[in-house]
Amino acid sequence: MTFDELYEMYTPHVYRFALALARDPGEAEDLFQETWLRAIRADSSGAGPAGAEIKGWLFAIAANAHKDLLRKRRVRRLFLLERSRSMAERAADADQGWDVPGRAGDDGTARSDIRLCVRRAMGKLPAKERRVFVLKDIEGLKHEEIARILGIPEATVRTLLHRAIKRLRRELAEFRTTREPEAACEEGRP
Amino acid sequence: MTTKLDCRDIERLFIGAEDRDLPEDLKRLVEDHLRGCGRCRGFAADRTAIREGIAAVRWPAPPEALVRRTRRMMAGGREGRAAAVPAWVIAALAVTAVVTGLWLAVSLADVTPDMALADLPVAGLAAVIVIIQNAITLLLAPVVLRAVRSRRSASQSA
Numbered sequence: 001m002t003f004d005e006l007y008e009m010y011t012p013h014v015y016r017f018a019l020a021l022a023r024d025p026g027e028a029e030d031l032f033q034e035t036w037l038r039a040i041r042a043d044s045s046g047a048g049p050a051g052a053e054i055k056g057w058l059f060a061i062a063a064n065a066h067k068d069l070l071r072k073r074r075v076r077r078l079f080l081l082e083r084s085r086s087m088a089e090r091a092a093d094a095d096q097g098w099d100v101p102g103r104a105g106d107d108g109t110a111r112s113d114i115r116l117c118v119r120r121a122m123g124k125l126p127a128k129e130r131r132v133f134v135l136k137d138i139e140g141l142k143h144e145e146i147a148r149i150l151g152i153p154e155a156t157v158r159t160l161l162h163r164a165i166k167r168l169r170r171e172l173a174e175f176r177t178t179r180e181p182e183a184a185c186e187e188g189r190p
Numbered sequence: 191m192t193t194k195l196d197c198r199d200i201e202r203l204f205i206g207a208e209d210r211d212l213p214e215d216l217k218r219l220v221e222d223h224l225r226g227c228g229r230c231r232g233f234a235a236d237r238t239a240i241r242e243g244i245a246a247v248r249w250p251a252p253p254e255a256l257v258r259r260t261r262r263m264m265a266g267g268r269e270g271r272a273a274a275v276p277a278w279v280i281a282a283l284a285v286t287a288v289v290t291g292l293w294l295a296v297s298l299a300d301v302t303p304d305m306a307l308a309d310l311p312v313a314g315l316a317a318v319i320v321i322i323q324n325a326i327t328l329l330l331a332p333v334v335l336r337a338v339r340s341r342r343s344a345s346q347s348a
Contacts, residue, residue, distance in 0.1 A: 118240050
């Protein structure tokens with residue numbers, strides 16, 4: 001398979017992964033580009049994917065690019081080139097670029113609002129937990145594959161996933177106690 | 191195997207069971223625990239809600255402009271590598287760096303911490319200026335590079 005074919009085939013996967021990891025669509029685009037640029041560099045230098053591992057290889061590159069992006073952001077904040085963002089802003093940004101069907105109550109408004117809350121809560125997860133959660137729940141990978149992609153032990157994957165779910169549960173609980181879906185979910189939306 | 195498991199263990203087993211089937215004895219333990227524990231039943235129900243919530247998201251296709259731009263950048267990257275910096279330029283830079291380092295070492299050999307800037311010999315003063323200049327360059331280089339890159343990518347996408 002040529003690299004162009006690989007690009008055609010995996011573009012939607014990489015974009016979805018970038019969109020799920022990034023805090024807004026602009027950042028997702030940066031991540032998407034950086035992933036493919038690193039991939040072509042690695043491929044040209046003979047460090048390309050082995051056989052059926054292409055998707056995992058691309059996700060590993062994207063995850064590393066995401067780590068670097070966050071590191072750069074921390075440095076920029078250190079030099080006051082970028083302002084720190086509140087949880088609410090991050091969650092509001094996470095709303096962008098996602099499309100949840102059934103907003104107007106096709107299977108009950110409360111249920112679709114829970115979905116919106118899950119989506120927003122995901123935007124608040126710490127980066128490590130978010131990477132694991134995205135690979136598990138969005139990409140549907142096994143713990144073993146996630147461990148290989150992120151270069152961490154399988155037990156750590158389970159721990160991070162457990163923490164992520166607990167955090168998401170707290171958000172859901174908050175949503176349920178307020179039971180005012182519009183106020184809980186729509187606040188701060190553009 | 192111990193038959194006493196707390197809620198945290200059950201939650202972890204529950205997560206593990208998403209990946210692979212649990213052995214029969216563990217499965218029974220989890221089921222028994224769930225029957226008698228509302229907290230863990232809540233965990234299981236929330237986990238299902240979270241999974242369903244995520245599964246319901248329709249992911250947008252990547253914007254055409256982004257796909258085209260990235261393809262162009264990758265092609266540019268290939269050409270860029272072909273026209274990489276020649277080895278002799280890197281060697282010349284390395285030699286220059288070593289020579290500058292030696293010169294700085296010699297020039298600053300007689301400088302002591304209690305000396306004022308006016309007391310420095312001309313070569314020492316020049317060395318201090320070079321150090322300050324390099325420090326400023328190092329500090330500002332990332333900002334300048336980023337600005338140049340973003341301007342270049344904006345002109346490419348236009």
